[in-house]
Amino acid sequence: MNRIDRLVRLNVRALVPYSSARDEHEGKEGIFLDANESPFGPLNRYPDPRQRELMAAISKLKGVAEENIFLGNGSDEVIDLCYRIFCNPGTDRAVIFPPTYGMYRVSAAINDVEVINVTLDKDFNIDIPAVTPLLTDERIKLIFICSPNNPTGNCMDPGRIEFIIRNFRGIVVLDEAYADFSGRPSFTEKIALYDNLIVMQTFSKAMGMAAVRIGMAFASPGILKYFFRVKPPYNISTPNQEAAMERLGDFKTVAIQTETLIAERRRLSEKLDEIPLVEKVWPSDANFLLVSVRDPDAVYNSLINKNIIVRNRSREIGGCLRITAGTRSENDRLLDELKKIRI
Ligand SMILES: Cc1ncc(COP(=O)(O)O)c(C=O)c1O
Numbered sequence: 001m002n003r004i005d006r007l008v009r010l011n012v013r014a015l016v017p018y019s020s021a022r023d024e025h026e027g028k029e030g031i032f033l034d035a036n037e038s039p040f041g042p043l044n045r046y047p048d049p050r051q052r053e054l055m056a057a058i059s060k061l062k063g064v065a066e067e068n069i070f071l072g073n074g075s076d077e078v079i080d081l082c083y084r085i086f087c088n089p090g091t092d093r094a095v096i097f098p099p100t101y102g103m104y105r106v107s108a109a110i111n112d113v114e115v116i117n118v119t120l121d122k123d124f125n126i127d128i129p130a131v132t133p134l135l136t137d138e139r140i141k142l143i144f145i146c147s148p149n150n151p152t153g154n155c156m157d158p159g160r161i162e163f164i165i166r167n168f169r170g171i172v173v174l175d176e177a178y179a180d181f182s183g184r185p186s187f188t189e190k191i192a193l194y195d196n197l198i199v200m201q202t203f204s205k206a207m208g209m210a211a212v213r214i215g216m217a218f219a220s221p222g223i224l225k226y227f228f229r230v231k232p233p234y235n236i237s238t239p240n241q242e243a244a245m246e247r248l249g250d251f252k253t254v255a256i257q258t259e260t261l262i263a264e265r266r267r268l269s270e271k272l273d274e275i276p277l278v279e280k281v282w283p284s285d286a287n288f289l290l291v292s293v294r295d296p297d298a299v300y301n302s303l304i305n306k307n308i309i310v311r312n313r314s315r316e317i318g319g320c321l322r323i324t325a326g327t328r329s330e331n332d333r334l335l336d337e338l339k340k341i342r343i
Pocket of ligand 1: 149201204
């Protein structure tokens with residue numbers, strides 16, 4: 001048994017997965033009387049459980065072999081599957097680096113997995129001396145790294161990420177939801193090097209398809225075989241697979257929109273810096289800015305009153321709001337309203 005199999009929960013290792021009608025017969029032509037579907041269309045048939053067409057298109061776009069790709073109902077499903085596959089409830093643990101994306105903690109709680117918080121350092125980077133003693137702890141099965149990180153916006157230092165992947169005996173889940181806005185190389189290039197690495201990306205951010213709920217996991221086949229075993233058979237609907245295919249067919253537009261958002265993020269950052277109630281705009285590799293303001297609750301509520309909704313993150317990071325880059329005119333409205341606020 002290899003080291004990845006040994007990390008998997010015993011019941012998952014022994015699991016005989018559900019075999020769906022579409023698994024047992026793959027052809028598209030014929031009289032289908034095998035899945036208790038209605039014969040009346042157009043959405044009467046179950047989706048392709050392996051999402052073959054979409055998988056092939058993603059493989060081409062990302063330059064990653066199909067055997068290294070798994071698609072979830074959003075990254076949130078991938079996160080949940082990580083816990084369900086690797087963590088024994090009530091026994092195993094996961095490490096996260098707060099302030100970070102909230103679902104790592106919530107999904108852990110749902111699965112009765114204890115979370116160890118290793119707070120980011122003052123530059124919002126990984127505190128290597130603090131995490132090093134945990135890397136050999138047998139009860140820690142997962143380490144979640146978010147880069148670029150939500151809500152701080154910065155990329156984690158790649159050398160520190162690689163140090164953790166190399167020295168951790170468990171699985172490293174690297175969440176690259178915002179990577180398209182960073183201009184930096186993706187760690188998908190390294191999945192052949194490290195059998196304990198899962199890189200997550202999503203259709204929800206630069207792809208502009210949060211509504212279709214498609215998350216991607218890139219990893220070794222030795223890891224992904226368990227994801228295919230545990231996932232609900234039809235986890236991505238046909239309309240959603242088709243919508244994603246259509247978007248990939250017009251990738252030029254996605255690329256233009258991504259560049260536009262990066263330019264808007266830069267412009268917004270510069271303009272925010274000039275507003276007196278703004279104390280600090282943190283550097284960002286994502287499509288949002290972490291902004292420290294005087295009296296964040298008052299600013300947040302004033303904006304709500306003007307029908308501009310930002311995220312109040314001041315409970316996690318003192319004084320901070322998280323502001324997503326919108327269209328140029330949306331950002332101009334935000335800037336105008338911020339200039340009018342008197343505190
Ligand atoms: C870092 C990070 N990962 C994952 C997600 C969720 O991705 P999905 O929409 O694919 O579930 C988010 C959503 O905000 C996020 O910020």
